[in-house]
Amino acid sequence: MSIAKDKTRPVFPFTAIVGQEEMKLALILNVIDPKIGGVMIMGDRGTGKSTTIRAIADVLPQIEVIKDDLFNSHISNYDLMSDSVKKQIEEGENIISTFINVPMVDLPLGATEDRVCGTIDIEKALTEGIKTFEPGLLAKANRGILYVDEVNLLDDHLVDILLDSAASGWNTVEREGISIRHPARFVLVGSGNPEEGELRPQLLDRFGMHAEIRTVKDPSLRVQIVEQRSKFDNNPYICLQEFKDQQEELKSSIVKAQEKLSSVTIDYDLRVKISEICSTLDVDGLRGDIVTNRAAKALAAYQNKEQVEISDIKDVITLCLRHRLRKDPLETMDSGFKVKKVTDSIFNLSS
Template sequence: MINQNNQKINFPFTAIIGQEEMKLALLLNIIDPKIGGVMIMGDRGTGKSTIIRSLVDLLPEISVVANDPYNSHPLDFELMSNEVRQKLNNNESLDIISKKIQLIDLPLGATEDRVCGTIDIEKALQDGIKAFEPGLLAKANRGILYIDEVNLLDDHLVDLLLDAAASGWNTVEREGISISHPSRFILIGSGNPEEGELRPQLLDRFGMHAQIGTVKDPELRVQIVEQRTAFDKEPTQFIQNYEQMQQNLIQNLYESRQNLKNVTILYQDRIKISQICSELNIDGLRGDLVTNRAAKALACFEKRLQVTHKDIERVICLCLRHRLRTDPLETMDSGTKVKEIFQQIFDYEF
C-alpha cells in the first residue's frame, strides 16, 4: 500500500496473528544474520509475503561507507569492497554514515545482468577503466535478499546464488575483464510446495526452514480478516495503534544484536546437538552450527545469557528438518524425526 506521500506502508509485524514459527525464524535471523536465512513454504494466501515485507520497519541501522554501492563496512575487511580497501591502504579518510538494512526483491524474471551486474566493455576498452553497473547482489550486501516463489527460479540463477552464498563474493567476468565485490546477505525465500521442491543444494543454503499452513480456527480466521480490513480502511490509524509495540520490538532486536556475543551454551548441550545431527545422518556441519546460533539468538531475544534445553527444542526443527532428506522422492519431514531424536538424547518431554 502507498500513502499520499508516495511512501510504501507495510502491515505492522506486531499486528500479525499466528504463524509463530515463521515469525520466530525471521526475528532470529535479524539478531544473528550468520544463521543463514529462512526458507518459508506454505499454502497460497497464508500471508508469507506480508510477513516478510513487514520486516522492513524492524530492520536496524548499520554503519556503511558513504556513496559505496556495496554498503561496505568501514572496519571489517570481509564486508568491504576492493575500492574501500584500497582507500584504507592509501590512508584516505572514509565518510561513514548510518543506513537501514535493506530488503531487496529478486524477481523471478530477473536476468543474469540484473542480478550480478554488468561490465561496460566499450567504456573499459576506450577509457581503460572498469566500468561496472552493480546488480541486486551488490545492493543486498549486508542486507536481505528476498525471493518469492523461489522454487520457480531458473536453474542458472540458482547457481549464481549458490556461488555468492558460498563465497560471500560476487564475481562478474566478461571479455577477459573480472570484477568482484562482497555479497553477504540473509537469504529469504518463500514458495508453495505444490509448485515443486527446491534443489537440495539451494535448500541446504537456507539456515532455517519454516512451514506455515492455512488457519483452521473460524474465530481466528475472522480476527485475521478484520485486522486486514481495518488496515486497508485506515492504514495510518492502524499503524499508530501498534506503534508502541513496534518500537518495543525494534529496541529488543537492537539490544539482542548488541548482547549476542555474551550468550553462552553449555559444552554438554553442544555435544548433544551434534549427537542429534549425527543420529539423523545430516550431511556436513551446517546443521550443528545453525542450531547453536539460533538457540543463542533466541536466548538473547528473551533477555537471557544462558541457552536452555527449551531454547534448543524451539529452534532445532527449524534448523534441521530440511536437511533430513536423502531420497528425492520423500516429502519434507514436519519435524517428527527431529523431535523424537531430541527427546531421546536430551531425555526431554515435549
C-alpha cells in the first residue's frame, strides 16, 4: 500500500487512447510547435477529452528550469526568463538548474483574474518599497500546458487574458502604478460541449486549431474503449507497463520533431495554394494562412520529412480553418466538410 501511495497518481497512457485521432493529432502538433496557438476541443460529454489532454503531458520530455524559480525560467533563452533571473545572470551569479516534468495546469471555472494573473502586494510596495509578486496560474503554466475545461462557460474577459498571454508569451500585472511582467508561454487547450454554448467568433478565431469530437458509433470500438478503461482502473501500473514502449516511442518522435521543425521548408506554390483555400472560404484575416503553414510544417517534422507535402496540408487544414468560417444560418454543409471540399478542389484531389 505504501508503495502505491508514494507514487504520483497515474495518468491514463496517451498511446492507449482508442480513436479520436483528430484531437490527438492537434495536441501533438501544438506541443511540437506551441506557436500554432493552442487547440479548442469541442465534443459530446464522455468522449475522453479531459483524459486525452491530461495524458499528452505524460509523453513530453522533461524541461530544464532554474531551481526555485516561480516562472519555470529557461537556463539560456532570454524570452523564457523572468526579470529576476536575467538580473542574476547579468550580475554573474551562479545559476543552478534542475529538470521537471512539463507543467500541466488546470484552470478552474470559478477562477478570478488575480488567481489567473497573479497579484502585487501594494502595501509592501508602498511601505517597504519592495515589489512582492504572488504568481498566478499563468506563471505556473509557463513552458507547459494550460487546460481550461468548459472554456465556453468561462468569463469572456478571462478568455481574452488567456489568449493575449498565449499569443504574446508574456503576462503583465499592473496595480496602482506598479507593473510586473513575466514570461507566460504555454499551449492553451480548451474543451467544451457545444450544447452549453459556443465561444464568441472573435475569441474562437484566436485558437490555432479546432478539433471536433464525436461519440464513437462502432460497437466493437466502443467495447475496446470500455475494456481499456476498465483495465486501467483495475490496475493502472500494469496498464502503464503494457504501453511503456509506445509511450517512449511517441516521446522520442516528439523530441525529434521539435529539433527538426526549424529546418522543414514549405514550397512557395503550396503556400499560395493554402492562401487560395483561405480566400475561397472567405476566411477573415491572415491567421488561418499562418496557422495552416505552421501546422503543416509541424506535421512534416513529426513524420521526419524535410519538406511539406500536399498530404500534410490536407491532414491539418480542416483543424486550422473550420472555426474561422463565417456562420451562415442557411448553410446546411458542415464547416469541416466545406474546408475539405474546397481543399480537394484547389489541389485537384478526388474526394
